[in-house]
Amino acid sequence: MPTLTRLAAAIIFAGFALYAGEIYKTLYEYPPRSRNGTVVLAAVAALVGWRFVGRHVDARLVQSIFQTLQGVILTVFLSLVIIGSYTVFWRGYQMRYSSLEDAFLGFVGVFVEHLVRMSDIDFLLLVGGMIVGTGIVLTLIFRWAEARRFDR
Template identity: 30%
Template sequence: MPTAARLVAALALAALAFVVSGQIMPLMPENTDFGYFTHVNMALAAVVGWKIIGPRAGRGFVPGVNNGLTGMAVLVLLALFLQGAVEMFRLAHRHVYDDPFEALAAIFTIGLEYFFIMAVPTVLITLVIGGAVVGVIVDVSAKRWK
């Protein structure tokens, strides 16, 4: 059922994904083609906000912060998996992998490589503070528009 908290969670987490995607782009190699990188991350963030953060809103300040941090962590894990899968398919079209299991294992390897690229203090601080702020905003909106 649509609620104001779900809408606010989707929009706030999408805004956080937009900011963090902009911070990650300069960290990648110079010849990287980003394509729909930011758009995909924002859409994924909207879904995570709607499905995970929104329904758990309105329980108080500390649970709100925890809710935002949980949603941010789920978003990062799903985005790393999705971006790793996209890169694996790009490499699979070049016949890099010998069998399907090697290609499936490469999704996690590529995702882990992307995590180490994005694991710089500015990005991590933005994610933690942004996740907490999103949780508080969603909690306040759930209490205000019941």
């Protein structure tokens, strides 16, 4: 069922992902010029915000922050699966893999490469602050929407 909280979660998550994706690019030695990864991240984040986070956010602040944390972890995981799969297929068409085993190891390598790059402490602090801020904002939106609904 569409609700204001789900819509807000989708929009906030997509905006959060766009900003974090652009900051993430600065962690590369040679930052990519393409915005494809950031767009994929934002689309996945909007979907996770709508389907998962917005559905589970409620009036409890700690619960909402925890749901936001789970949503960020799910967004990162799904984005890495999509980007890793794309990279493996792209490299496969260039004949860089001689077997399925090499392709799987290439997928895991892409996954691990991004996770290691994300382990920068400044980046993690930024994401942590955004998680807490998003949880607070979503809780306030939920409380406002529920108060408005019960006033009718």
